Amino acid sequence: MATNTSTHFTNAKDISYVYLDQLQEGKDAHVRVMICRKWDTNTIYGKYISSDFIVCDQRGNIMQCTAKSNVAHCFINKLQEGCVYSIGMFSVIPNKNEYRILKDNQLMLELQGSTYVRKDTIDVAGFIRHPFQCVEFENLTPTFKEYLVDVIGYVTNVGEPSPQKTGAKTLDLFLTNQRGRKIRATLWGSLGDDLVQKKSNSCGLYAIILTSVIVKNYNNEVSISSTTSTLIIDDAEIPTLKEFKSMIGDVEVSEDVQHNLPVVQLGAVKEGTLDELLQLARKGKTDVVTFRCKVKIQNIRTKNGWYYLSCSICKCKKAVSRQSGNFWCDSCEKTVDFPRTRFRLQMDVTDETAQAVIVMFDETAEKLVNATAQSLLDDMNQDSWTSVLPIALANLIGTTHTFELRSNTYYQHTGYESFNCNKVCSAILPADEGALPIELDQDVTTPVEDGFTETTECEDSSPTPPKRKHSVNTPAKDFEHKKRRKFIVESSQSEDENNEISTEEVDKQ
Structure with a gap:
């Protein structure tokens, strides 16, 4: 369709061109514009939405132009930055209500399947090659x-x-x-x-x-x-x-x-306490401070599980949902046969000065636990995995660690305050075990599931079985002769609501 209209446009003799500021919504017109800038627009989860352009006419008027994903392939290779094109059979639509590229423009161009383009040899005088609207x-x-x-x-x-x-x-x-x-x-x-x-x-x-x-x-x-x-x-x-x-x-x-220069060294790391870090974060200072805090883990929170399942087909890290008995990814809009298991650890920690919650994801959590989320899940009793912590996670309770925490990752929730963990520096076993500190910055190998951080688009093959090597930085507890504890969190769907922690003693299995 685009090819036929392009031929028709090439044979047209007398075409009346208008400038961008003369366009009206719903009115057919022909324009001669320079492609000043182009990019692809995606959702936050990586789903491709459209290809967009900033175009400029010979009077210096600029406007946004968009081509939705279903027709963008007709124009991506044709429209090159810095070249002038004659364009017709497009739509003039109202500018977006949110995330407008050009704040003051009321209209924008939308390329259709019937839109035709032709490279023009007109003199580039009057066109603005690099239009920006920089704000002081x-x-x-x-x-x-x-x-x-x-x-x-x-x-x-x-x-x-x-x-x-x-x-x-x-x-x-x-x-x-x-x-x-x-x-x-x-x-x-x-x-x-x-x-x-x-x-x-x-x-x-x-x-x-x-x-x-x-x-x-x-x-x-x-x-x-x-x-x-x-x-x-x-x-x-x-x-x-x-x-x-x-x-x-x-x-x-x-x-x-x-x-x-008024330099603020974001990379500078110093020893500090939770109380010092909390005081800096609460003040909302622009300067980012990184502390190495030595803390003791009091409890492992389970915010709808200490892990979550993500899509193994696309590159998004959003949790998959359940639809009609199957796992479903909203980003790639496909059924996921083999969802990928990822860490999301929330831990109550304390030192001699204050208490806080530390949150870890993926590689950082793997380094602490020294096992993949999938390997821990495979070893659990599938009838009770929603409430009983894996042994490797339960063994973390009571141990002391040194974490790198930044003031800019501070979140204030109802009832508690949290930081994201930037780095796991060291782990120290409980004093009564007589163990020496383990420096995780050195030669400690964390088993990583093949392709854990890189997703491949393969729907027919099964995922590679994970390597199973449980935590070596915590002592094994005798779960055969002692009562097993369940750590259950009564949590809501909102991240900002407080999680109340309770423990339940159950008979040994």
Whole structure:
């Protein structure tokens, strides 16, 4: 269909073109535009939604253009950045109510299956190759997910990747403008890895433009966060970046420049207590502090289970649901025959100063337990696995460990406060066992199920059986001659509601 209309368009002689600011909703028109920027838009779980573009006409008007997933394959390879195209048979639709790329635009273009495009050889004079709507840091206000903005600055204080509750990975950093004003930025998913790689290949101060970011309040401070439409723009030839670099002066990082920067060392780690960490986190300071806290595990919480099942087909880490007796993944919209088991540990911990809840996911939890979630689940009594902890987890209760905790992972719930664990540093057995500390930073091998962190699209083959090697950093308890304890949490569906912990003594099995 697109091929036929493209031929018809090529043979057309007298076509009247309009400018983008002359378009009207529901009216047919032909436009001549330059493709300034393009990207793919996905859900937070990785499901492909559309391919989107920023287009500009010869008068400098800019507009968002989108092609939904069912027709995007007709245009992805045809529309190249920096080229001018004649486009017809598209739809003019109202701009989105949420996550608008261009805040003040009332309309946007939507490419249809009948839309035809033709590369044009017109002079590019008048077109804006790199249109950005950068907002000064001092003027940033929360966008409340209504629209997205562009920001420009140079990168400082890059932290380390940190796992979140959803299983996603984030990277925290700071952007600084030409006046020394700093703002915290959080990059989600692979954007953090992309930035680290690009920054390592650059010299001097690394200046970038972050497109389509959300502005929000974080600990009473304005901060920005990436979206699935965010791009990292660092081409030094782009006029906007050239102008910014001229304002910040010498791009080489000299000792004088480094000395004058208000540096906040995210990577600096120091010894501390839970009480010190809680006091810093409650104040909502912009500076991120990383403490190594030596704590004792009092209890293992089971928030709807200490594990969860995720899809083994797509790359999302969302928990699968049950539909019609089968496991179902909303991201890839398929039945999952072999869901992947992942850790989600919530532990009540304490030291001599305070109490808190520490949350661990996947690889961090594996390092602590020294076993995969699937191997522990396989060894449990399937009739009682919803309430009885595996031995390797039950043995953690009463042991002392050193964890790396960051103030920026602080969450305040009803009845308790929690931090995500960034790293497991060491484990110390109970004093009455007379055991020596085990340094987990050294040569301790954690058995990992094949393909645990990388999912492959294979529906016909069964998953590789996991290696079973239970925790070596805790003493084995005699469950044959002692009463077995159940640790049950009465929990609701809300993450913010308090979990009341109770224990039940049962007769030995």
